[in-house]
Amino acid sequence: MKRILYCLLGLLFWSGGAHAINIKVRILSEYNIKSVDFKTEAGQYMLLCDNTRVFEEDLKPGEALTISLYGDRIRVERGIELIGTYAQVDFIGTRYSNVFSLQSPQSDRKRTYEERLSVSVHRGMLLVNRVDLEKYVAGVVQSEVFGSSNDVEFFKIQATAARTYCLANLNRHLKDGYNMCDAVHCQSYKGKCTEADILRGTFETYGDVIVDSLYHLITPAYHSNSGGMTVDAGDIWQRSVPYLQARVDSFSINARNYQWEKKIPAEEWTAFFVSHYGNSYRTPEKQQAIRNLSQPERLAYWVVDKDTIPTKLLRTSFKLRSSFFSVRPQEGGDSVCLSGKGYGHGVGLSQEGAIQMVRNGYGFQEILQYYYRNVQIVKYADIIDF
Numbered sequence: 001m002k003r004i005l006y007c008l009l010g011l012l013f014w015s016g017g018a019h020a021i022n023i024k025v026r027i028l029s030e031y032n033i034k035s036v037d038f039k040t041e042a043g044q045y046m047l048l049c050d051n052t053r054v055f056e057e058d059l060k061p062g063e064a065l066t067i068s069l070y071g072d073r074i075r076v077e078r079g080i081e082l083i084g085t086y087a088q089v090d091f092i093g094t095r096y097s098n099v100f101s102l103q104s105p106q107s108d109r110k111r112t113y114e115e116r117l118s119v120s121v122h123r124g125m126l127l128v129n130r131v132d133l134e135k136y137v138a139g140v141v142q143s144e145v146f147g148s149s150n151d152v153e154f155f156k157i158q159a160t161a162a163r164t165y166c167l168a169n170l171n172r173h174l175k176d177g178y179n180m181c182d183a184v185h186c187q188s189y190k191g192k193c194t195e196a197d198i199l200r201g202t203f204e205t206y207g208d209v210i211v212d213s214l215y216h217l218i219t220p221a222y223h224s225n226s227g228g229m230t231v232d233a234g235d236i237w238q239r240s241v242p243y244l245q246a247r248v249d250s251f252s253i254n255a256r257n258y259q260w261e262k263k264i265p266a267e268e269w270t271a272f273f274v275s276h277y278g279n280s281y282r283t284p285e286k287q288q289a290i291r292n293l294s295q296p297e298r299l300a301y302w303v304v305d306k307d308t309i310p311t312k313l314l315r316t317s318f319k320l321r322s323s324f325f326s327v328r329p330q331e332g333g334d335s336v337c338l339s340g341k342g343y344g345h346g347v348g349l350s351q352e353g354a355i356q357m358v359r360n361g362y363g364f365q366e367i368l369q370y371y372y373r374n375v376q377i378v379k380y381a382d383i384i385d386f
Helices: 002-015 133-145 152-168 196-204 233-237 266-277 284-290 311-317 351-359 364-371
Strands: 022-026 035-042 045-049 064-070 073-078 081-086 088-093 099-103 111-114 116-121 125-132 208-211 259-265 301-304 307-310 325-329 335-341 376-379
Touching: 022 133, 045 081, 073 088, 073 116, 111 125, 125 133, 133 152, 133 196, 152 196, 152 208, 152 351, 152 364, 259 266, 266 284, 266 307, 266 311, 266 335, 284 301, 307 311, 351 364, 364 376
Parallel strands: none
Antiparallel strands: 022 125, 035 064, 035 099, 045 088, 064 073, 073 081, 088 116, 099 111, 116 125, 208 376, 259 335, 301 307, 325 335
């Protein structure tokens, strides 16, 4: 049944609508790709090299080419046959639904994508997948949260957030010739979505985005678990945003990533404070202070005498799950124990809190409006003129 649903949703996505848009995503961006094998998985692909059609017949399922970097050019080969070297190579789907795969010795695994691929040279090999926005959104949701929940309502939340983020950041890489990259710098995107429930969640929110009271697209920040209290954006990013305010979040309590502990050698803990705030932190008074820090509610800073110590600096320096933690000395005095809550920066939506809200019967719009203050869910076609 799910396979039938998956196929139907795939057809609906392909057909799009009056306001369907394509975006350009740089793929395999985290790897230094030297060569890659392109293979048609479904549909057919026309090969254009420097805007000239190379083969009379399109590439059919199972047919493959090797693309490699050759100086400042792209080399194309079929088996042992050299096709040529070019400035740009384009694979353009010519059927109703077109799917290709890429496999490279420099990447982790084979990945599958939909629609179109362009290959050129820009500080190395540049691979750009031109794909429908909704297919991209489904791919992002599968890459970022699949496995954390199997509830369609949760996938609606993530799809709406991913779509909003993409449209709010369309020009992030425009000078480089594409809109988004596939890494967490933008949004994790590992290719074609294959999960029927994610496709359904994306389709049922088709075109939905989150806007603030002025109908501007928001920055839909999210994290794994808030620890029971979210953080004001100004405490993390030095810029307060009306819809990203701190709030009590009881829905995140007792979830998988709600609590954590980490032990740190006492000398390593002391060395941090000495290096940042001076040798006075070796005195007994200061040692007592930094080994007994308490945070019953989220704090942006700890104050020790005249020093203001950002909790987020401690988080990044010691690779902690969150900045929401208290400190106590261990017996023997050779280490300190950090007892923390939450996982991630704590701003905006708590994914585990949202999952619990879904279980409690809340709808995706209610959940988004719980974590993002005074927002609305609208169709992007109503506020953006493409």
